[in-house]
Amino acid sequence: MKILMVCLGNICRSPLAEGIMKTKVPENFFVDSAxxxxxxxxxxxxxxxxxxxxxxxxDISKQRSRPITTADFEIFDKIYCMDIDVMADVVSKTNNEEQRQKVSLFMEVLGDHKNAEVPDPYWGGMEEFENVFQLLEKGCSKIAEQILP
Structure with missing residues (x-):
């Protein structure tokens, strides 16, 4: 299973989501962010x-920001977007319905969070980053629950 976490700049939310998700799945799973x-x-x-x-x-200190690429739609099984604008950008880069089906809004994995977004903590302080971490922790736990036997 290959999972991609996506936010705007790949320096706040998606690196955290990548780091958290890697603690929830076996090493043979590939988790990345963009x-x-x-x-x-x-x-x-x-x-x-x-x-x-x-x-x-x-430890997410060794991660490096990168933009999403067209190859990502072939490589990854699931692509989770942190907010609606990011999801619209990601969907606009897909080439077909199969690729579009891989893309979803991260918070919707929690069921009762239709159209809910992971807020961008960039302009906030450590409290906002901690709040985002807690949201991502819940979502990543749910994703792991859904994909692991």
């Missing part, structure tokens, strides 16, 4: 994301 923009390409996650993850014993 952004819909390339502004931060090659950069490490935001220092606040790294610190928040470290506070929960997860």
């Amino acid at each position: 952004g819909t923009i390339s502004m931060h390409e090659g950069k490490h996650p935001d220092k606040r994301s790294i610190k928040t993850a470290a506070n929960h014993n997860i």
Whole structure:
């Protein structure tokens, strides 16, 4: 199983989601993250994301930002988007219905969160990053529950 987490710049939400998801699935699963923009390409996650993850014993410090590519739609089985705008951008890059079916809004895995978004903590402080971590933790736990035997 190959899972891709996507946010805008791939420095806050999706790196956290990648790090959390990797703690929930076996090593033979491939989990990665990407952004819909390339502004931060090659950069490490935001220092606040790294610190928040470290506070929960997860190391995301070696991750590097990258933009989503057309190849990702062939490689990944499931693509989770952090908000509606990101999802619209991701869907616009798909070539067919099979690829579109791989894309979903991350928070919808929790069932009662239709159209709910993972807020972007970039303009906030550590409290916002912790709140995002907790949302991602719940969602990643649910995804693992759904995909693991």
